[in-house]
Amino acid sequence: MxxxxxxxxxxxxxxxxxxxxxxxxxxxxxxxxxxxxxxxxxxxxxxxxxxxxxxxxxxxxxxxxxxxxxxxxxxxxxxxxxxxxxxxxxxxxxxxxxxxxxxxxxxxxxxxxxxxxxxxxxxxxxxxxxxxxxxxxxxxxxxxxxxxxxxxxxxxxxxxxxxxxxxxxxxxxxxxxxxxxxxxxxxxxxxxxxAIKVAEAAKVIENTQRDINIALINELAVICKEMHIDTVEVLKAAKTKWNFLPFSPGLVGGHCIGVDPYYLTYKAQTIGYYPEVILAGRRINSNMAKYIVAQLVKLMIQRNIPVHGATVNIFGITFKENCPDLRNSQVFTIIKELKAYNMTLQIHDPVADKTLALSLCDIELLTETVMTPADIAIFAVGHDIYIDNKANYLELVKPTGIVCDIKSIFDVKDILKTQYLWRL
Ligand SMILES: NC(=O)c1ccc[n+]([C@@H]2O[C@H](COP(=O)([O-])OP(=O)(O)OC[C@H]3O[C@@H](n4cnc5c(N)ncnc54)[C@H](O)[C@@H]3O)[C@@H](O)[C@H]2O)c1
Incomplete structure (x- = not known):
């Protein structure tokens, strides 16, 4: 042509x-x-x-x-x-x-x-x-x-x-x-x-639908946590039904799923309709980072880990797995919250661009070779490298530490009996 x-x-x-x-x-x-x-x-x-x-x-x-x-x-x-x-x-x-x-x-x-x-x-x-x-x-x-x-x-x-x-x-x-x-x-x-409007609306609803579905599962995770039920097990059981949608709880960052619903709600409001469900989903997903830190602090107190000065290793800062994109990553909210409690952080992400992380987000990324075992390890992003080398990264958690597994990449049997596995 x-x-x-x-x-x-x-x-x-x-x-x-x-x-x-x-x-x-x-x-x-x-x-x-x-x-x-x-x-x-x-x-x-x-x-x-x-x-x-x-x-x-x-x-x-x-x-x-x-x-x-x-x-x-x-x-x-x-x-x-x-x-x-x-x-x-x-x-x-x-x-x-x-x-x-x-x-x-x-x-x-x-x-x-x-x-x-x-x-x-x-x-x-x-x-x-x-x-x-x-x-x-x-x-x-x-x-x-x-x-x-x-x-x-x-x-x-x-x-x-x-x-x-x-x-x-x-x-x-x-x-x-x-x-x-x-x-x-x-x-x-x-x-x-x-028509153009049809295609524009189709795109925003694709991402809005994902956002709301993840919000629903995040809400389920919060409810299950209060009831001491393991959400991962609940979802495993529910997924055995033919029409159950396989969504998982987690952080919603980036520039699509966490952003596009606001394009739809903005337009809806300019024509006099106040969206209920879409904005509720956005609120739930936007609060998950703070919710996770609040849960961790509660757990530390229960397990006698002093909060002030606690050491935390963070694995993954990008907004999604296997992609270097840092835009609107909710891991930044987690980092900000932990720092507000005066915790000491070591941050790791081999997929993210080291220079961009420092210049855009003021985050110094470390390699595992210089990191020391911490009171808490937060596995925030499901990069393949973490999934494929679980045992190596778990060595960077103290024997009595907490493993915070946001993407549910670990199994209870991966963790020492003296450690604690927290997941959404
Ligand atoms: N990244 C995704 O996963 C994804 C998926 C589907 C749709 N989208 C949509 O696609 C669009 C682009 O997203 P992206 O992720 O590629 O963004 P991006 O930030 O990765 O890339 C945008 C590029 O546009 C350039 N740019 C900015 N202003 C410009 C201008 N006036 N003239 C020429 N170049 C300019 C920037 O320098 C940058 O290189 C967005 O609307 C996004 O919502 C993104």
Whole structure:
């Protein structure tokens, strides 16, 4: 095919999308972050989503120069859509990207937004900016589509090409054209949603559904804890029913599951509906880090471990397993709470980027070789390296210490009889 595809925003989503399209098309990879572009040109991806060899092999033209984008037939936008301190959507990167694209927009171009947004954002926010900046008319001189992204960083099974892709446009011909385009690179196939708003809403409900289901199981875990029932055993038993959904309790961080529901609740409130269930789920999940620390402190007092000056080893700081992403990691809340009790922490995470952890989060990551056994070991993230080397890491807990197993990676038999296994 002779089409040129540009991808704007080369992060966890944009880079794999660009690499996939580059196997069939001429691709321009644009980012405003000069360091990121420099690293990619040197075949290094700090998100660990694309291997060095794949970057060596790719023909992507990486650039920070917006004028290069004028050569594109289709521009895919994958910039971040975070929330602010008040849990309100922060559309700044999306607005900036739309302004920039509007400045270089050429007649006939198709702009496809992949960033997660609330239903209506593409039509209410992005398209008017594109029209204003370009002086071109939407659906006459340029076209817009929306294709929510389902990439799951750290997961080598559910990747860009192996998961069905939803595409949409309010112009049926463009919808068809986009379907044909994505079908070239998504082997799992494409589903054409009938309108942009439908595809936007489908994406936020996918993540909101997960958030609420995890909140339900977190609430169950809190109830079980009060009743001295082991939640892990309860879930094992319940999962034997054919239609029981296999969710587990835990921390919900990151920039998707803990963020996207707020996009939906924000929009709902602007149209006069106050969401009950979604916000209740968010509250439960947001409180889990503090709940865990409160439970640990209670347990320490019961087991005669002095709280002030206690030593704690933390294993895992990323927001999910096998992925270096630190955004909105709830482990930071755990660290902050433990420090407020004057505990001494040693923090370990071989998956996280050491330099970023220090510069962004002021966390010095240690290797296990310099760590000493602590009163408490908190296994916060289920990285494969912890699961595969359980016994080695358990040596970093004192014989009378507490193992706090947030991801339920241990079995009671893994722990010494003199130790205590606490899990959600
Ligand atoms: N990471 C995921 O797991 C995931 C999964 C599905 C959907 N999403 C959604 O995809 C979107 C992108 O997420 P991400 O995780 O890839 O973010 P990211 O932070 O990893 O990457 C975003 C990239 O965009 C660049 N950028 C920011 N502003 C820009 C601009 N104005 N112009 C050009 N580049 C700009 C940044 O420098 C960065 O490299 C978000 O809306 C997110 O919600 C993410």
């Amino acid at each position: 002779d089409k040129t595809i540009a991808v704007v925003g080369l992060g966890y989503v944009g880079l794999p999308v660009a690499v996939a399209f580059a196997q069939k098309f001429k691709v321009i990879g644009f980012d405003i972050d000069e360091d990121r572009i420099k690293q990619l040109k040197q075949n290094y991806d700090q998100t660990c989503e694309v291997a060095e060899q794949a970057l060596l092999d790719t023909t992507i033209h990486f650039t920070t120069k917006k004028d290069v984008l004028k050569q594109a037939d289709v521009i895919i936008v994958a910039v971040p859509t975070p929330i602010d301190d008040h849990n309100t959507p922060d559309l700044t990167p999306l607005i900036h990207a739309s302004k920039m694209i509007g400045e270089i927009l050429q007649p006939g171009m198709i702009i496809v937004y992949e960033s997660t947004v609330y239903p209506g954002a593409t039509e209410e926010v992005c398209i008017p900016i594109l029209e204003q900046q370009s002086n071109l008319k939407y659906n006459e001189s340029f076209y817009v589509g929306y294709s929510p992204e389902r990439i799951n960083p750290g997961d080598k099974q559910h990747t860009f090409d192996t998961v069905k892709k939803v595409v949409s446009s309010n112009n049926p011909d463009i919808g068809k054209e986009l379907a044909q385009l994505y079908e070239q690179v998504v082997t799992a196939g494409v589903y054409v949603a009938p």
